[in-house]
Amino acid sequence: MHNTKEKIVLASIKLFNEHGVASVRLQQIADETGISVGNLAYHFRNKEAIVSSVYEKLFDEFRQLLSTYLLTPSFADFDGQMAGYFEFFKTYRFYITDLFSAEHPLPDIQAEWEMFMNKMILQIKNRIDFHVSRGELLPESSQGTYYLISESIWMTLVFWIPQQTLRRKPVTEGRYRTAVWNHLKPYFTQKGLDTFELISPVLSQN
Known part of the structure; x- marks a missing residue:
């Protein structure tokens, strides 16, 4: 089973494919992962950190x-x-x-x-x-x-x-x-x- 950070990365890849890296917001990534934005921020301090991962x-x-x-x-x-x-x-x-x-x-x-x-x-x-x-x-x-x-x-x-x-x-x-x-x-x-x-x-x- 994927841990939360892995789920966030996989959700981000899916959204980047659908909308482009620049267009995707943290809220979309959180929603796709099934977590809150606060939980997302616990794992990645900002979108740049997600893109880097x-x-x-x-x-x-x-x-x-x-x-x-x-x-x-x-x-x-x-x-x-x-x-x-x-x-x-x-x-x-x-x-x-x-x-x-x-x-x-x-x-x-x-x-x-x-x-x-x-x-x-x-x-x-x-x-x-x-x-x-x-x-x-x-x-x-x-x-x-x-x-x-x-x-x-x-x-x-x-x-x-x-x-x-x-x-x-x-x-x-x-x-x-x-x-x-x-x-x-x-x-x-x-x-x-x-x-x-x-x-x-x-x-x-x-």
Whole structure:
């Protein structure tokens, strides 16, 4: 069973997803948690403290997700991390407005977001280089091509869910992963195609 502080954090995430971080008031969080504002203040002195705790949870999960990088050297490993990204960005949907705030009320959070996003792109580029070295992706046709593709994959991982939601399109894990793989398919070698065939049936089931 969740303790009260955990319930407050989970209620806050739900409300942030529905209304945005800036719009949610302490009274709403208290009501969603089923406690009084006074009880809420006992656990968190202000909204900023709640936001910090939400981000502590968010960044801890993101850190764990990044740590799954190359657990096994395979396309399946990359596909598994994609599935993790899907669950993460679906769970913390409020990130899309908070991530790009011109002046974030908590600058440390904005700085950490930037660090995580840069690490994502670096991991993607390293994955591509690794699969080129294994003969599963074609060598780079011109310098910088795979870095640009890494950025495009990053944009898909981060922005696919909100843009699909905005356009009232289905948001499923299979479609998400397919959208990412489509960036790399034109660069598969025959060996890469044969390897990808082993995981493509799984995509069609989601």
